[in-house]
Amino acid sequence: MKLNLGSKKTRIKGFLNVDIIEHPEVDIISDVSExxxxxxxxxxxxxxxxxxxxxxxxKTNDVLKEWYRVLQPKGRIFISVPNWDFVVxxxxxxxxxxxxxxxxxxxxxxxxFNYHKTIFNFTTLSHELYTVxxxxxxxxxxxxxEVKDAxxxxxxxxxxxxxxxxEGIK
Numbered sequence: 001m002k003l004n005l006g007s008k009k010t011r012i013k014g015f016l017n018v019d020i021i022e023h024p025e026v027d028i029i030s031d032v033s034e035x036x037x038x039x040x041x042x043x044x045x046x047x048x049x050x051x052x053x054x055x056x057x058x059k060t061n062d063v064l065k066e067w068y069r070v071l072q073p074k075g076r077i078f079i080s081v082p083n084w085d086f087v088v089x090x091x092x093x094x095x096x097x098x099x100x101x102x103x104x105x106x107x108x109x110x111x112x113f114n115y116h117k118t119i120f121n122f123t124t125l126s127h128e129l130y131t132v133x134x135x136x137x138x139x140x141x142x143x144x145x146e147v148k149d150a151x152x153x154x155x156x157x158x159x160x161x162x163x164x165x166x167e168g169i170k
Contacts, residue, residue, distance in 0.1 A: 002014055021113065024135070077134070083120070083121060
């Protein structure tokens, strides 16, 4: 089994879509921080693009523990989040919080779930992944599967990706 967490309407071949908001494309309607219907060690791979930042920084460890719980030994997780280092660097260069940059700090606020509640850079995210038990954590240039989701967003002025992409292996 492979899971696309916080999928919205994005399909990845071979993955089950899990989202808290019901859509025809969603296979499992669930809060992705509590995968109660998924057995321990039953998931081969998790794809989580721009979902982890929607949980409180106080809950990050618990969310990652839950994702770790369902992953099989040697299972892989791919996580993309807004890159706080990029946000800070861009603000310091522009000295302006454009609507676009503000959206990446706070979320889109277009529904009750679309608020950003924590920030990550590679150091903080890799620390969290190692803390819950992942044996290998590495930074990626891009997320796998060529999915056209928030992980592909680039800053219009520089062409730089705004996302931080990480792979963890259980």
